[in-house]
Amino acid sequence: MKNNKIIEIKNLEKSFYRRSVLGGKKVIPVLRNINFDIKQEEVFNLVGESGCGKTTTGKIIAGLIHPTSGEVLYRGKNIWDMKKQEFKKYRKAVQMIHQDPYASLNPMKQVYDILSAPLFRHDIVKSRNEAREKVLELLETVGMTPPKDFIDKYPHELSGGQRQRIVIARALTINPEFIVADEAVSMLDVSIRLSVIELLSNLKEKFGVAFLFITHDLAMAKYFGWHGRIAVMYVGKIVELGPTPEVIDNPLHPYTKALLAAIPEPDPEINKKKKMMKLRSLDIPNLMDLPSGCKFHPRCPFWIEGKCDKVEPELVEIEKGHFVACHLFDK
Helix, strand or coil: CCEEEEEEEEEEEEEEEECCCCEEEEEEEEEEEEEEEECCCCEEEEEEEECCCCCHHHHHHCCCCCCCEEEEEEECEEEHHCHHHHHHHHHHHEEEEECCCCCCCCCCHHHHHHHHHHHHHHCCCCHHHHHHHHHHHHHCCCCCCCCCHHHCCCCCHCHHHHHHHHHHHHHCCCCCCCCEEECCCCCHHHHHHHHHHHHHHHHHHHHHHEEEECCCCHHHHHCCCCCCCCEECCCEEEEEEEEHHHHHHHHCCCHHHHHHCCCCCCCCCHHCHHHHCCCCCCCCCCCCCCCCCCCCCCCCCCCCCCCCCCCCCCCHHHCEEEEEHHHHHHH
């Protein structure tokens, strides 16, 4: 795998504001001091519970929303400092696969219209016949065969798995370098999740695309991104980051351990022997009223009174390439 970085995130923060009936506004800190990079052709997994800020991170990287502060660098240049033509080139290089394939497709458009629009927008094709041939080729690439059976259909005429393949095909229309896959299989039946993951893996190998793979399912992250890296996010902050095999086999942060313990094993005998981590609380903190110190301490069974509840730990390197934000590893 090439070592050059395609995306760099530096001190990224994002807050939203909620207006009160009295006229004031409450700050909601969704992302706090996020730092990581994604190398060319790498799968970078971003995992965590719902509402932790994963999708917001993905949308900021894709250039869909502005951060409150911090930088998103594409090949060393901040995307928000780019001129119009530079930003257009960036938006062509970075595409997004949304969680809900039906909501992300225009129900009034046929598959041909959906997939040909980016081709015309970026001057990849010049005529309708050329566009149709390209769309048929894309459908073939994502396993929609025979493609002529699907090109004139509407989204409601397709199954969930077929719709997600159309979304993937749309992301590939303009030959991207990097794809943000936001819960790309969570809305699909379990029986077809694996086939879509296999499709993404094959496309990665064929086209050399880098992925930000956003998921709440560590098992899926393990399967798709085993040779990449993984970042574990908790209420807007990364608490552990490292090579996927290292984080899965040797988790350091108590939250990562809790996520891994929650993964069901197919063997019932293993499940019987498996020790579940008993958290102090099952409640996720309210973003509008975050606890002091480590944000996980109200749930952590290993918390240190007077330390974890007072001082928020920084993300530090414990082993080569393996970072954790936890007072249990303070020197």
